[in-house]
Amino acid sequence: MREENVSPQSKSLYDPYNRSFGAGYFVNEGTVPSFTFPFCSIIGYNEYMKIDIRQITEGEESIVIRYRELTPDLGRIIGILNDEESKLWGKSDGEDCSASFDEILYLESVDDKVFAYTSRKVLRIDGSLNSFMNDVKDDSFFRCSKSMIINLNHVSSLKSLSSNRIDATLENGEHIMISRRYASNFRKLLRGYNRDEK
Amino acid sequence: MKNEKKLSLWERYLTKEIGIEFKACLYFFAILFFYCVYRVVNGVYSAEILHLAEMIFTCYIIGYIQVYLFANFDEAEKLGGREIAGIIVCTCLYCLVSFFGGWFDKGLPVTAIFAAYLLVTYICVFYIYRSKRRIDDRQLNEELRLFQTQHKKVHDEGK
Numbered sequence: 591m592r593e594e595n596v597s598p599q600s601k602s603l604y605d606p607y608n609r610s611f612g613a614g615y616f617v618n619e620g621t622v623p624s625f626t627f628p629f630c631s632i633i634g635y636n637e638y639m640k641i642d643i644r645q646i647t648e649g650e651e652s653i654v655i656r657y658r659e660l661t662p663d664l665g666r667i668i669g670i671l672n673d674e675e676s677k678l679w680g681k682s683d684g685e686d687c688s689a690s691f692d693e694i695l696y697l698e699s700v701d702d703k704v705f706a707y708t709s710r711k712v713l714r715i716d717g718s719l720n721s722f723m724n725d726v727k728d729d730s731f732f733r734c735s736k737s738m739i740i741n742l743n744h745v746s747s748l749k750s751l752s753s754n755r756i757d758a759t760l761e762n763g764e765h766i767m768i769s770r771r772y773a774s775n776f777r778k779l780l781r782g783y784n785r786d787e788k
Numbered sequence: 789m790k791n792e793k794k795l796s797l798w799e800r801y802l803t804k805e806i807g808i809e810f811k812a813c814l815y816f817f818a819i820l821f822f823y824c825v826y827r828v829v830n831g832v833y834s835a836e837i838l839h840l841a842e843m844i845f846t847c848y849i850i851g852y853i854q855v856y857l858f859a860n861f862d863e864a865e866k867l868g869g870r871e872i873a874g875i876i877v878c879t880c881l882y883c884l885v886s887f888f889g890g891w892f893d894k895g896l897p898v899t900a901i902f903a904a905y906l907l908v909t910y911i912c913v914f915y916i917y918r919s920k921r922r923i924d925d926r927q928l929n930e931e932l933r934l935f936q937t938q939h940k941k942v943h944d945e946g947k
Contacts (some may be wrong), residue, residue, distance in 0.1 A: 606819055615944065711809035715928075729939060730939055742932065742936065742939070743936055743937060743939060743940070745932060746926040747929055747932075748925065748929055748932055749921075749928075750921040750922075750925050750928060751865065752860060752863035752864065752917070753860070753863070753920070756928065770800075770803065771800075773801075777928075777931075779935075779937050780828070780928070780931040780932060780934075781931060
């Protein structure tokens with residue numbers, strides 16, 4: 591890397607709290623590089639790590655990761671760089687683990703904590719249902735009530751109820767209520783999607 | 789956020805209110821039909837405006853009772869004890885108002901026939917709503933299958 595072309599704004603960062611190095615990505619906003627999180631962040635990191643972000647105007651762009659041990663957090667970053675299949679990261683039984691978006695049956699917010707349910711495990715994820723919906727650009731995830739997001743690909747049947755509510759039965763037999771407030775958008779989604787694809 | 793919540797409450801109230809208005813219209817027309825038949829059979833070819841006003845007000849008030857006290861029994865999933873109690877109580881209320889309002893000249897046999905007519909009307913409305921939901925179920929499930937197929941196709945093409 592040619593050091594003479596390093597922008598004056600470029601800097602070496604040293605995060606004393608070790609919080610900012612996680613499931614995120616670097617973004618150039620103007621000339622100052624910044625670091626943003628998509629929908630989850632990592633809290634708690636046992637050892638310090640030097641974060642070196644430099645903006646260059648010439649030369650080959652590169653990302654170098656030097657590590658002593660491949661931690662799940664690093665695995666997550668490497669996954670993003672390798673453009674692996676999108677995964678949702680969170681904690682299950684106190685350990686970092688991931689689930690592919692296709693596996694998720696539904697997400698639920700309980701006391702400001704968000705849980706993602708698959709057929710095998712429950713992940714506690716950071717962020718909110720709103721941030722999840724903003725970050726995941728997948729039509730199959732639908733906000734079905736104030737506290738729930740449902741994956742339509744895992745719905746086995748739908749039942750129309752009184753007061754324009756809809757009962758969705760998932761593949762695992764669980765029932766999720768699509769409230770009246772969201773039911774009309776749900777119908778629009780199904781009809782709109784099918785119409786668009788025809 | 790606060791405004792959003794207010795709007796949602798207002799929307800919820802409005803939706804419920806429209807539901808009650810719709811119910812009032814539905815039962816008013818059913819009662820009006822019975823009233824007109826009764827008048828025609830008795831050789832009277834005019835309706836009393838006071839009776840019509842009483843009918844619409846009664847339907848509106850009983851609409852509130854149906855929705856708020858008996859959990860909207862005519863749109864229920866099944867006819868259980870609470871729903872049947874609701875049907876009987878509302879029928880009795882209509883009969884009382886019709887008797888004291890003199891809609892059917894305070895005749896007991898006609899009031900009894902009116903009660904039977906209302907019971908049949910309630911049961912018919914219950915089955916109409918239920919069959920409407922069954923048709924809606926079929927349509928929703930067809931659309932869901934189509935959505936899942938199309939989504940999978942798009943997803944596979946994107947890979």
